[in-house]
Amino acid sequence: MATTLFGFWRSLATFRVRIALNLKGIAFDEVAIDLLKGEQLSESYRTVNPQMVVPALVVGDSPALTQSLAIIDYLDETHPQPPLLPVAPRDRAYVRMLAQIVACDAHPLIVPRVRNYLTDEFKLDEPARLKWIRHWSSKALEAIETQLAARASAGKFCQGNAPTLADICLVSHVEGARLFKFDITAYPIAVGIVDECLKIDAFALAHPLRQPGAPPNPAH
């Protein structure tokens, strides 16, 4: 069944779905929707995702799946191996909590539509916008680092020795911070897990800077 991901090289939510597809071994085509050019607002994309945001995943002839966490849960339920959530309810809640610190508390504050609102409505300049992005990016990393330190998982990843939804979200978040050249030295546990993840092809090949359209000079 043909699988098409509508995304953008720099979109961190698309990055998450790309990692999940790779981990599951699902072949897919990616269609670039250039958020910087406003292509997500085109009539043709509206027919794919009426919310006019990326990512959207079209599997076969069915309507697009949207919202990165919902898409990843769908992939995990329809392609159970390798699992992206642990088995025990408390461990699952821990993984989901870490994922949601990224996907609910931090990322929604820094997406293009919000940055555009800060510019267009509040007339904020680039330094103010960057301060805003850095603030929410750091708050999430602080929260995650605290949780990881308290839990002291014996494994290489956020929960145990195999990557889960938490690692997918953490990688997207830390690599986003690196794209903005933020100082992330205060979060050694989180960064160590991310660097471990990036040794895995499923993560490395999904990286924003390795997608068509990305700038040639790497941020790190």
Added chain:
Amino acid sequence: MATTLFGFWRSLATFRVRIALNLKGIAFDEVAIDLLKGEQLSESYRTVNPQMVVPALVVGDSPALTQSLAIIDYLDETHPQPPLLPVAPRDRAYVRMLAQIVACDAHPLIVPRVRNYLTDEFKLDEPARLKWIRHWSSKALEAIETQLAARASAGKFCQGNAPTLADICLVSHVEGARLFKFDITAYPIAVGIVDECLKIDAFALAHPLRQPGAPPNPAH
């Protein structure tokens, strides 16, 4: 096993967890953390939730569960009846997508810590803050209304004839809009579902205006 919800009457994420606990028939105590007084930043609350946000759910002697969607998934996995997600993966993805439009795209933009940042860092006044809140509240309602109209579920709720996670999130969102006295007449399908939900005690008794500390004059 003692179950304690740390929340706040006006917190829409706490409202969601309260509904889920009620739907599952789980008895719980609620401890009020007054976000307007900054009680979430106290040292005593930090020991409950190092991220210093509500809600947090403590079950027995275990560490607090945090993030409303992660908590609700945990409750659904440990107390399967009545289910808060449908069975088919596509239906589950649809329910999660609607829930995440609320919990990821809209709500994080209007929580107290963000409103405080707009005031303290950007020196925005109350009309600007309200415009910001109305904007993101409306964007989410537009997206949900479009999805509900396209899907045309035959049931009374977002998906079928029993409330799911989507209804829990939608109720929190629409009731939040009503607390702000926003005009929601453009979203008749969504509002109809919310009013159907509020006929159910599990939803109605969880309402912000029915919690201790809420102002006596109802917003609608």
